[in-house]
Structures are given as C-alpha cells and as structure tokens.
Amino acid sequence: MNKLSAPFTFSQSSLQDYFDCPRRFELRYIEKLDWPAVEAEPVAENERRMADGNFFHRLAQQFLLGLPAEKLSKLAASPDLSRWWDNFAQTFSSPSDLGSLHPEAVLSAPIRNHRLLAKFDLIAVRDGRATIYDWKTYHKRPKDEWMAIRMQTKVYRYLLAHAGSHLNSGQPFAPESIQMIYWYADFPSEPSTFHYDASLFKRDEAMLEKLVDEISSLETFELTGDEGKCRFCAYRSCCNRGVGAGDWKDAEAEAEVHETFDINFEQIAEIAF
C-alpha cells in the first residue's frame, strides 16, 4: 500500500530527492528518518560552509527588505561570507532598479490531491515581466546544462506562471515573461539565466503531474542504481551503501541544504483547491 499522506506538500527538494533516489525520498519524507551519517567530509568544513551559506541568504534578504548594506557587511564575519557579501553588494547595489521586489516569496498550488510549494530567494517584477533570483554559494560554478535540468529550475518557473498572479495585479504571468537567474556568490559575473515559454510550461506541468501520480501510487521505493548518489547521502549506512562520505568539494550541490520550510502557512499565496 502506498504510504504517502494526502495532501502531501511537494517541493523542489523532495522531487529532486525522488528523482535522484526513490528510497531517499521514502526515508526522508515518508519515514521522516534522521540518520546520523554525515553527508560529506570533512564534516566541520562542510557544516561551516552550509552555515555560512544560510547566513548569506539571511543577509541578502535583510538587504532587499531595506537594511543598509554597511550595517549588514559588519555581520559578514568569515572569509567566505565577507567575499560573497562584497560580491552581492556590488552586483545588486541598486536593487530597486530590478523592479518591485518580493524577497523570500512563497508560492503554492494544488497538484492532483497534493500541494506543490516553493520558497523563492527573490522575485522581481517590472512592467509585467518577472525574474526569479536564486543565490548559490557553490564552490564550483555548475554547468548551465546541469542547472537546466534541476527540479528547482522547473518547479520555480512553473509555479510562478501557475500561481503568481497576485504579484502581477491579478493577471497570471505569461510564461514568456518569466526568467530565472541563478546568481553564484563566488562567480558574480557568470550567472545562469533560463527563460521560459508556453511549451516548457506545458512540458513541466505534464512532468510534475506524472511524477506526483507515480509517487502517489508506488508501493516500493527502490534504491538508486547510481551508487555515486550514495556518496553524499545521509542514509548510506541504512542502505548498506558504504560508511565513508564523499568530499564536499566534489559534490556541493548534492549536499545542499535540504529545504526546511520555516514558513508561516497563513502568508502563502496559493491558488484555491
């Protein structure tokens, strides 16, 4: 019997986990198992980078909400944070030029009997056009081809087209008016930009519905056949897929912080079920 509770809240992280390994999805989101294995070595360095990455997102959010850059720069205390912050403050020195800003926006929409939810770093709207910004603190700049097929790229653009009309005076954004930019804090002049259009929207909708149908009907969540995925997975010992973690430098994105939705659900803009 399928164990998914309805309505289940899907996110780009949970769908990416399912895509990478169905068993990981089951362990993390259905069995809610916290397994004590570390995801990447060396542990202290990896944890520090993840903590700095989270704090950088807080600084960016506070800046976009109007706090002065000079005050925030004093909080960027570690070498990584200081470098990321300087790059950010230089690149986005006049944020109002981007349009009307919606930092940390949360959008949600029904999908089948469930819900799809995303928390955005920033949505900027100008003249009926919307740009999704996502800050990444990767140590290596990923290839655009790799970012293009991430669930995040698909889910974020799809949700904005599907459930973002309140950000556009009540009119849905045409898919052609949406773009998504990943801005890399260590590579500030090399962002990745992904445009959107109606055919991609249709394709994403069909793919997401198919995935949700599949997850909702599965009885057995198989272990991935790609054991490379296990090197950076917290459930290695649970699955008998080795005990040593991979080096974080080899797989930063694999070890990216899992979304924990510290979200006030009353504030979520959601189209009606």
Ligand code: SF4
């Ligand atoms: S260790 Fe490997 S098989 Fe087990 S959940 Fe993680 S990725 Fe999947």
